[in-house]
Amino acid sequence: MSATATTPPPGAVERAAGRRVLTGDRPTGRLHLGHYFGTLHNRVRLQDAGAETYLVIADYQVLTDRDTADRLAEHVGDLVLDYLAAGIDPGRTTVFAHSGVPALNQLLLPFLSLVSVAELGRNPTVKDEIAHSRQASVSGLMYTYPAHQAADILFCKADLVPVGQDQLPHLEVTRTIARRFNDRYGPVFPEPGALLSDAPLLPGTDGTKMSKSRGNAIPLAATADETARLIRRATTDADRDITYDPERRPGVSGLLALAALCLGRTPQDIAAEVGTAGAARLKRLVTEAVNEHFAPLRARRAELAADRAAVRTILRDGNARANELADATLREVRAAMGMRYT
Known part of the structure; x- marks a missing residue:
């Protein structure tokens, strides 16, 4: 079964009102014009259309890159600034960080039990990350990326995920995990659909993909x-x-x-x-x-940028909202798995 994904016709984003949407970025540096035209502009449109939007800063997923990890706080702050400047409204979009939501990350363990090492290893995005890692060997964390992204999406039970064509294999892992969990333990998670971006791929200054x-x-x-x-x-x-x-x-x-x-x-x-x-x-x-x-x-x-304290407050408040939802989902997961002992 493949992810339900279609290039949205005119008005598709505006018809997302009432849907729960999860999207996000890894904090590897400042966002660029390709991000803006490829995803960020549409995130603002989804928010303004009335979608319930969650925007994750996937800080745990950059620990495999030492250069990035050494400047993590700076990169996270830059991402929040880029979001706000582009029109993300923290009153309507929950902006949060992986590391600030413990219950989300606890979902990773049961999720990993539902997929094989081979399934993780042949994920195209994982293979691409390994190829471009410039490292002699890669950590086990890199292989968990697809399952971790499933936790990002399913902790809030998102039913719609804006993706590019190259990200569909990641979403298919999420749908597989949701389906296998539901089959084994009972219905808990939706199988989210994909909203394919109709934005063109913006080349960089050398004519290849901007990166x-x-x-x-x-x-x-x-x-x-x-x-x-x-x-x-x-x-x-x-x-x-x-x-x-x-x-x-x-x-x-x-x-x-x-x-x-x-x-x-x-x-x-x-x-x-x-x-x-x-x-x-x-x-x-x-x-x-x-x-x-x-x-x-x-x-x-x-x-x-002149008020970094306000940026930290926005992230703290977003983490608090995400924690409330993640805690509720984890309680439901534990109950379904028979792990409530008190």
Whole structure:
């Protein structure tokens, strides 16, 4: 049985009112423009449409990366700032951290008993993480990622999970765990469906997928000057006639796609405007489009960053709400498993 997943038609996000949604990020650094157009913007739309939204900061899942783990508090704070600046409202979206919700993590143990080592090892995301880990060996924690994500989703009994196509195998593990738990112990968990994002994949400054680890990303919080410098370094080609051709001209096409998202136009339209003026003119246009589009968000973020205590309060309150729900779910799980001894 595969996860129920369809690319949402127009209005699908708005019809999510009343659904319970779980989404989140690992705190590996500041979010970038790819995150914004790929997921963050839609999270705000789901929130505004009336979905009951939970947003997890998966801090336990970065312990396998020593460089990231050494700056964990900084990265978690940066994530919260990015969320708030983009429009996440902590009064309507519960923002919480793995490490702040003990009952969620206790679900990992019974969940691991429901999947085999082989099932975890052949998960595409786990294999990709191992391939890009740059380590001689990997810890056992990395193999628990799919089951841990199942705990993220099922602790709050989310019935809808926004994902990209590459994340469907993770969600399928969650659905498998829910189904096996229900078959063995009785009905406790829903089998969540997938809401596939209709957002385009935003290439980075080298024409490949925008990613922090690849060094080709433009952070949401970048200043106007930093943005200009990153875009000036973007990979293009020698052809002065600017055209949109993602296969043969990935660098130029990536810049056109970014400008199109910021300006609400098509890449082909922008390519026609630049014409034979060359890559330098294209990069100036893209820089202006990005800086103008994100100026309000960056101003909000700078204002919020001046009060880090308020950011910590938001996370503390979100942890408290998530704990209340996780505790209730764990009590239900223990009862179903016959583990209530008093």
